[in-house]
Amino acid sequence: MTKVFFCEPTDQVFTKLRVYESCDGDMPPCPLFPGQYSRHDASSDRVAVITIPAEEVIPASGSTGEYAGDERWPTACGCGHVFGSGANRSVHHQRLVRRTDTGEAFEGYQALPVGAVWNAFWMVEGRRGDWVGPDGRSLVCRLPDGSVWMIDSRASNCTMPDDDVHKCWVRHGRPEDGDLHVDKAGHTCAAGAGSIATPTWHGFLHHGQLTVC
Ligand SMILES: [Zn+2]
Numbered sequence: 001m002t003k004v005f006f007c008e009p010t011d012q013v014f015t016k017l018r019v020y021e022s023c024d025g026d027m028p029p030c031p032l033f034p035g036q037y038s039r040h041d042a043s044s045d046r047v048a049v050i051t052i053p054a055e056e057v058i059p060a061s062g063s064t065g066e067y068a069g070d071e072r073w074p075t076a077c078g079c080g081h082v083f084g085s086g087a088n089r090s091v092h093h094q095r096l097v098r099r100t101d102t103g104e105a106f107e108g109y110q111a112l113p114v115g116a117v118w119n120a121f122w123m124v125e126g127r128r129g130d131w132v133g134p135d136g137r138s139l140v141c142r143l144p145d146g147s148v149w150m151i152d153s154r155a156s157n158c159t160m161p162d163d164d165v166h167k168c169w170v171r172h173g174r175p176e177d178g179d180l181h182v183d184k185a186g187h188t189c190a191a192g193a194g195s196i197a198t199p200t201w202h203g204f205l206h207h208g209q210l211t212v213c
Pocket residue numbers: 030031032033039040041077078079080081
C-alpha cells in the first residue's frame with residue numbers, strides 16, 4: 001500500500017536553460033532517454049528564481065531570449081553526447097511544489113513522486129462539469145507505475161458519456177486530511193468498481209492509500 005499525500009504550488013518558479021536534440025535519422029537512441037521519441041536532454045542549474053502567485057499559470061517554455069549566448073547552457077547530454085548546432089534551446093520554467101505534510105519541495109508537478117495528489121486547477125477553467133470534482137478542484141494522483149490518474153475525469157468505459165454531472169469516480173474525504181477515498185458511492189455510472197487501471201497498474205485509492213487489487 002502507498003499512502004497518498006497532498007502537494008500544493010508555492011509562489012516560487014525556477015528558470016533553467018534546457019537543451020535537447022532528437023535521436024532521429026542516423027543518431028542512435030540516448031541511453032538516458034530511450035524509446036520511440038528518444039532524445040538527448042540536459043538542463044542547467046537554476047539561473048533565476050521568480051515569484052509568480054501560486055494560482056497563476058507559469059509562462060510556457062520559450063526561446064533563448066535574454067539568455068542567448070549565456071555560458072550556462074548545457075553543452076552535452078548526461079550520456080556524453082555533445083549537442084550539435086541544430087539542438088533545441090529553450091528557457092524552461094518550473095514551479096516549486098510542496099508536500100503539505102512534510103514540507104518537502106519538488107521542481108514541477110512532473111517531479112512529484114508516487115502517492116502525490118495535486119489540484120490541476122488549470123484544467124478547471126473553461127471546462128464543463130466533466131474533469132471537475134464537487135469541490136471545484138480537478139485532483140490528480142501519481143500512481144505506483146509513474147502514470148497519472150485524473151480522478152475527476154471521465155473513465156474510458158463510461159456508460160453515461162453525454163452526462164457531465166455524474167462522476168465516473170466518486171471522491172470522499174480530502175488528500176490534505178489523509179482520508180481521500182475513491183469509489184462508486186454517489187451519483188455515478190456503471191463503469192468499473194471505482195478502481196483505476198493503467199497498462200501496468202490496477203488498484204484502488206481507499207482510505208488514503210493506493211492499494212493493488
Ligand atoms: Zn543522451
